[in-house]
Amino acid sequence: MAQEKIYSERTLLDFCAQTLLGAGLSQAGAEIVAETLVFAELRGIKSHGLIRLATYLERLQAGIMERQATILRERDEGAAALLDARNTFGQIAGFEAMTLALAKAAEYGAGVVGVKNSNHFGVAAYFAMMALKVDMIGFVLTNASPAMAVYGTRTPLIGTNPLAWAVPAGNYPAIVLDMSTSMVARGKIRNAALKGEAIPLGWALDKNGNPTTDAKSALEGTLEPVGGVKGSALSLIIDLVCGVLTDTILTGGVKNITDLSGPAKTGHFFLAINIARFIDPGLFKANVDRVIAGIKGMPKLGETEVFLPGEIEHRSTLQRRKEGISVSALTLASLNRTAGIFGVRPLQ
């Protein structure tokens, strides 16, 4: 195995943005997508980081995703809006949608924005966390391609449809939850299959709906929803809000990011809640700090420190900002191959 290399946040941001510019994105669009990819790396969510650059650009080259599109405000009145992403990057549409939701919340106390005809938008937490800078609470939903069976059935229909919440704190890092409605990500099972390893019971079902520890059978089957019927229902509702409410596509119709047969037809939903309409934001954040301090002082289950939701990712971000981001030889090769296509100088 070749060794991994370390790059600064700045270097990776510039490299990704240059490559995306080369691929035909606008300056602003390239910067947003680059930022979300490096954001994922900083937080240690490599599954949604640099490795995705090649995948996104393959969709562009296949002609099934738009480099640039003027995102349409299809409906926009009061605290609610519906944007048409017109098949451009989910990150660009998501950024515009959450920006709008926050502006609406500043004016009306809350803002809800749906997005239709979008694509994979990366890490949901990125958009929820946009609320933190303006002392708001962010809540984000997206649908995804079929990966789980609706409870009582046995073929994939609903996605791992994640939800993300971001709640500001004062001196402590914000409380940030970004969870899929499946027990684990499909990537973990793919990794196990590649290595010929077994997976724990409870992660997935085979194509007949039986629990399995065989990673290959799992890939032909479905992921287990978190909490069985609860996760299944939650995923279905997220899909109805993101896919049907936005008038994009019926449940089961979203294409996987690697499926080049047509537009992905992803939908998203963003909610911003203006804390100041309920309580003084300073008091709110001080109270969240008191809750966090209380939890840190609770009797521990094990020897390790108690981490609040999002705290490990926050610490990872601080560390990687200081020490740099490690990039595996495999990812580096993928990045440089992609950059080469668009005439961008490879990372050394």
Added chain:
Amino acid sequence: MAQEKIYSERTLLDFCAQTLLGAGLSQAGAEIVAETLVFAELRGIKSHGLIRLATYLERLQAGIMERQATILRERDEGAAALLDARNTFGQIAGFEAMTLALAKAAEYGAGVVGVKNSNHFGVAAYFAMMALKVDMIGFVLTNASPAMAVYGTRTPLIGTNPLAWAVPAGNYPAIVLDMSTSMVARGKIRNAALKGEAIPLGWALDKNGNPTTDAKSALEGTLEPVGGVKGSALSLIIDLVCGVLTDTILTGGVKNITDLSGPAKTGHFFLAINIARFIDPGLFKANVDRVIAGIKGMPKLGETEVFLPGEIEHRSTLQRRKEGISVSALTLASLNRTAGIFGVRPLQ
């Protein structure tokens, strides 16, 4: 065991309302609380049904809950509001809050309403489903008394904090999810303890944070959150939104419904989304019907019919409206004892 008796919905509504009127509630307040209790019975959620009447009225008699209170609109601007329930019934505050959220959504496209200083409000789905009659989507959160440990700790701090979504359909029953963030309700473990039965692994932890099948040890410990760290984080966020955002109390401070040492200090959060601001509601409901029909036609896991979220409860409601609601001898005795205190004629 004495046999159970069957009563009509109307008889039970009148009986509960009379008893609540006798206990000093307003006519409107008594009707709302009665309706939510019978709603739970109709849906087959007996844990939140008639058996709770005595518990609520014990709180009144202990002087730690208000019979009547003019609910204050502490803040109200645009699409957001904060109500102060002034320690009256959670059902009355919840009804007023969701009514307001729906009115705001009619005007602004979305409405968010928080409630402070409230009490147990019964079944969360009741309030989410208020959105269905006006072609909206309802989303409801409430906090509850400590029952689960935050992930990594081992003493109870966060509640089984439920969330409910209601999404209208056309010819099919609406999609309604009402789930706690714990694997199971504490009541199931209490029942097992009473019967001296073991509980399945995965339901609860003992006071040292170890998985247990002993119901008594479980009652001294904590409930398992759904999906481990995911359910723990979700519960914490629901608490921050319901308790801290509403400026009611810090996480861990909500009192159990049976704890008569003071006001419960419960908080709730209601969101209404006006479908018409996104898509024609008729088309939305037709599309939800198509999704449901698709799911009904998927390859089944077992022999039994596939049920959508809320469908079993809907069917139970239709059946019990027709055939009546069964009341156990134990519940009947509790109801009649309570009614007797307030001079209401017992159920025969």
